[in-house]
Amino acid sequence: MAFEGLADRLQSTIKKITGKGKVSEQDVKEMTREVRLALLEADVNFKVVKDLINRIKERAVGQEVMESLTPGQQVIKVVKEELTALMGGEQSKIAVSDRPPTVIMMVGLQGAGKTTTTGKLANLLRKKHNRSPLLVACDVYRPAAIKQLETLGVQLDMPVFSLGTEVSPVDIAKQAIERAKEEHHDYVIIDTAGRLHVDTNLMDELQQIKSTVNPDEIFLVVDSMTGQDAVNVAESFNEQLDISGVILTKLDGDTRGGAALSIKAVTGKPIKFAGMGEKLDQLEAFHPERMASRILGMGDVLSLIEKAQTSVNEKQAKELEEKMRTMSFTFDDFLEQMGQVRNMGPLDELISMIPGANKMKGLKNAQIDEKQIVHVEAIIQSMTKKERQDPSIMNASRKKRIAKGSGTNVSQVNRLLKQFDEMKKMMKQMTNMQKGKKGKGMKFPFM
Incomplete structure (x- = not known):
């Protein structure tokens, strides 16, 4: 991900202040010192850093933070707003001439x-x-x-x-x-x-x-x-x-x-x-x-949604939701979803867009091994059509044949079958929860 070193430093710095019920001037001073060092290490212009830190300090020890019910969260809000302003505030759109081209x-x-x-x-x-x-x-x-x-x-x-x-x-x-x-x-x-x-x-x-x-x-x-x-x-x-x-x-x-x-x-x-x-x-x-x-x-849900929308059409999304809800989701569907997710971009970049992913066990600093994905695809492609539709028919000889055809081993085939079964149950729970909420939820390809 872009800014990886800077992001790690800033996240560990602001984590110390996030949950505080009361924020003192000393807390702000320590945080801004760490933020300053992180920015300078990221090769941000010295004068730019100085101006940014002064603005954060001024706002973070001001009334909007000190009298807030969640001062720790308010400090983070200030840092985010100042970083956003530093990079331009809002998206700058491309020009369109009144007289083409x-x-x-x-x-x-x-x-x-x-x-x-x-x-x-x-x-x-x-x-x-x-x-x-x-x-x-x-x-x-x-x-x-x-x-x-x-x-x-x-x-x-x-x-x-x-x-x-x-x-x-x-x-x-x-x-x-x-x-x-x-x-x-x-x-x-x-x-x-x-x-x-x-x-x-x-x-x-x-x-x-x-x-x-x-x-x-x-x-x-x-x-x-x-x-x-x-x-x-x-x-x-x-x-x-x-x-x-x-x-x-x-x-x-x-x-x-x-x-x-x-x-x-x-x-x-x-x-x-x-x-x-x-x-x-x-x-x-x-x-x-x-x-x-x-x-x-904090993630980037809007970009994630935009990527998903370019990879999945509405009809496919509805069909997928129905299959998830009825647990009729097959390995063929799984293979199709993997292809769509890969079209959205590198998996580690997608994970960085999920809010809170940096705090999730197993996702923080996760190294996404694309070779593992290739192995999964090879295992599924080595199955017969009947096996993809109904994995319950798998026996020892079928697993052995699939492992040989995919260049993997039987334990890898067993692991995928177990994960697929658990995933189907989890997906059914998620769609049931979504049905219980008002309005339509966003539908994403499997990740």
Whole structure:
């Protein structure tokens, strides 16, 4: 999960104060000292940390906390609100031009993942917003970058406008917009050239493209793994180009998280999207409040629901609920649900979105072994159709055959059968509880 080290430190710090019926100034002082150290270790800008801690202190020893019935909880609320404000307060949505196409310039240094992010953004605009983007290859200095964008276009079944390496990037961008108008594309996403560091030639070229095409958005793509360097890069690009927003890549990696917590405060420009993996569908809108909740171990139910809704349609959900309620849920259903959950993203990331998961025995710091999931799938796929429908017919010879066919052993097959039986009983209880509540509950794939 993103911010893992920071999240662990902050969660252990605030845990000490959460249940307190009375919070003294000394308690707040000790907590803010720990929070300060955690943020500095996460490579958050020093001035940003200082301002944040001062605001938390001021509010945490104020009337709203000291006179509260649950002062410990109120302190955590203050920390969450200040973290949210630090990252931008609320989600900053993408621009939509009154006169299509909407033009987006993608800028950044080499190695930040700009070209891949261009493809991811186009994919997200098409899938979630029903848009028709045109990708534009303007990095004429690296033929490999043009080839990479064209390859992404093939993978996404999306058009890429390219005039090779002999035409100036300004002319390419200009002609691309004319093409987009002719072909009725509502977004043009321009992949510009990068450099190993900020230099005058790069900025001059980007400024020429900007003045020629008058983009609706200028997105700076930065590698969150570079920590404070990412903030310095953002500051430089913003001074020269007046960027409209930032896209953070590799936020799923083992990053200290300082970039995400510093960029908005230093540049005044919002983080618009975050790359949460290498796949082309792993770019997400950045929600400051949701990210603050995850950092503090409060989960992120809204993002989890959104992921579930993209993986499961309403008809499937109703059929699943009926099977769970009547205990007619089979191994075939289980296999289908596992596939849907895996489509939602890495399991450890999904678990981090569940409120309180960090406190659950067995889930805190759980290492999700994807190989175990592959073994489970292999065992189920080695069963006959009749065995998947009715596991009660399993005898010793059947189990032995399944173990051999799946490359596992009989004890693993027995363990899965036992867990499946217990899971069916638990699911029936859960659906019965849900039926007893007013209104419809959310239905999730099995996890």
